[in-house]
Amino acid sequence: MSFKKQDIYKALETITAPGEGKSLIENNNVTNVVTFGNEVEVDVTISNPTLQAKKKIETEITKAIQTNVSEQITVKVNVKVEKPAEKVNPNQIKGKAIPNIKNIIAIASGKGGVGKSTITANTAISLAKMGFKVGVLDADIYGPSQHIMFDVEKAKPLSVKVDGRSKMEPVENYGVKLLSLGFFTDPNQAVIWRGPMASKALNQLIFDGNWGELDFLLIDLPPGTGDVHLSIVQALPINGAVVVSTPQNIALADAKKGVAMFQQENINVPVLGIIENMAYFTPEELPDNKYYIFGKDGAKNLAEDIKTRFLGEIPLVQSIREAGDVGHPVALQNGTVLEKAFNDITKEMVSELLKRNADLPPTEVVRITTMSGCSSVKK
Numbered sequence: 001m002s003f004k005k006q007d008i009y010k011a012l013e014t015i016t017a018p019g020e021g022k023s024l025i026e027n028n029n030v031t032n033v034v035t036f037g038n039e040v041e042v043d044v045t046i047s048n049p050t051l052q053a054k055k056k057i058e059t060e061i062t063k064a065i066q067t068n069v070s071e072q073i074t075v076k077v078n079v080k081v082e083k084p085a086e087k088v089n090p091n092q093i094k095g096k097a098i099p100n101i102k103n104i105i106a107i108a109s110g111k112g113g114v115g116k117s118t119i120t121a122n123t124a125i126s127l128a129k130m131g132f133k134v135g136v137l138d139a140d141i142y143g144p145s146q147h148i149m150f151d152v153e154k155a156k157p158l159s160v161k162v163d164g165r166s167k168m169e170p171v172e173n174y175g176v177k178l179l180s181l182g183f184f185t186d187p188n189q190a191v192i193w194r195g196p197m198a199s200k201a202l203n204q205l206i207f208d209g210n211w212g213e214l215d216f217l218l219i220d221l222p223p224g225t226g227d228v229h230l231s232i233v234q235a236l237p238i239n240g241a242v243v244v245s246t247p248q249n250i251a252l253a254d255a256k257k258g259v260a261m262f263q264q265e266n267i268n269v270p271v272l273g274i275i276e277n278m279a280y281f282t283p284e285e286l287p288d289n290k291y292y293i294f295g296k297d298g299a300k301n302l303a304e305d306i307k308t309r310f311l312g313e314i315p316l317v318q319s320i321r322e323a324g325d326v327g328h329p330v331a332l333q334n335g336t337v338l339e340k341a342f343n344d345i346t347k348e349m350v351s352e353l354l355k356r357n358a359d360l361p362p363t364e365v366v367r368i369t370t371m372s373g374c375s376s377v378k379k
């Protein structure tokens with residue numbers, strides 16, 4: 001009995017690669033064929049790791065060779081299982097998309113206490129004042145505070161029926177819809193969240209919240225870059241992330257880790273930019289005096305170093321703290337320097353998001369495509 005290697009390849013062309021619609025040869029599943037006398041050894045790589053799939057491919061190869069070349073050939077099949085490399089799209093949105101929420105922005109910080117929640121509340125209010133439909137999800141499992149900043153500390157979200165399903169009605173104030181873990185936890189009791197538990201609770205707040213139509217949902221993330229963050233960030237369909245830092249070196253080191261977390265291959269959320277909070281101290285009565293108590297331009301320089309946008313700075317001002325504490329964030333004021341400061345960073349954030357959305361694959365569009373039609377945005 002004589003046959004050529006080519007005959008074996010031809011026989012293998014009659015087998016369809018599992019789930020591919022093309023032959024094993026065309027799909028490059030066959031990595032090697034060795035012939036020796038009336039023996040043939042075939043190396044094949046498949047992606048399905050089950051025993052059943054391995055057995056099936058072994059049987060099919062043996063049968064194809066014995067039917068098409070010769071029944072007397074002894075066939076040995078070496079099956080290797082290898083997952084095909086995932087194609088990473090830098091603009092892919094992870095998680096289930098939410099049709100009525102056009103943009104989800106995560107506000108993060110590496111270090112705690114740098115003002116992430118303050119920035120979230122004030123930018124949400126700036127967006128609402130610009131005419132956008134805005135929601136805030138307080139995902140800070142360690143210390144939710146948005147319900148305090150929005151002066152709805154005692155509120156409890158109502159359960160409403162929508163299309164026969166129970167949904168949670170967000171609590172609304174200052175034109176912003178809010179759902180917070182703070183509505184469901186006892187402020188006097190420490191809750192220890194593990195990653196999967198936290199992401200499940202947050203998923204419920206997002207997917208079972210009766211948000212209605214939203215242009216923006218801002219998510220106030222817990223500070224840090226640990227396991228729990230990975231679980232949360234991977235589970236939510238985030239369009240872009242903003243990292244908040246003070247100019248202080250230890251905060252910057254953590255902010256850098258924060259940016260790196262979003263850029264990891266398994267997270268892959270575009271970072272819209274860095275906001276510098278507490279950039280300098282200004283006494284209210286001497287607004288032209290600037291004291292760089294945490295250092296100067298730290299976050300600006302970091303953004304430049306790691307090739308991320310610098311979205312702007314917010315000074316350290318006593319009234320920002322006081323306004324947050326009493327549940328009336330400074331962005332609610334009209335015609336003040338601080339209202340303008342928050343307006344400016346909000347506009348930068350949106351304009352970065354527009355650029356990011358322009359890069360989206362066609363199936364993912366339908367986000368906000370223009371800021372016109374919104375009279376307060378003059379850019």
Ligand SMILES: Nc1ncnc2c1ncn2[C@@H]1O[C@H](COP(=O)(O)OP(=O)(O)OP(=O)(O)O)[C@@H](O)[C@H]1O
Pocket residue numbers: 109111112113114115116117118119140143145222223277278314315316317318319320321322324325
């Ligand atoms: N620019 C600012 N000027 C004055 N006070 C500020 C400023 N930004 C934040 N604060 C105050 O600093 C404290 C911490 O701010 P905030 O709670 O927003 O930080 P955070 O990063 O969200 O903290 P956490 O790590 O607890 O989530 C608050 O009392 C807040 O009012």
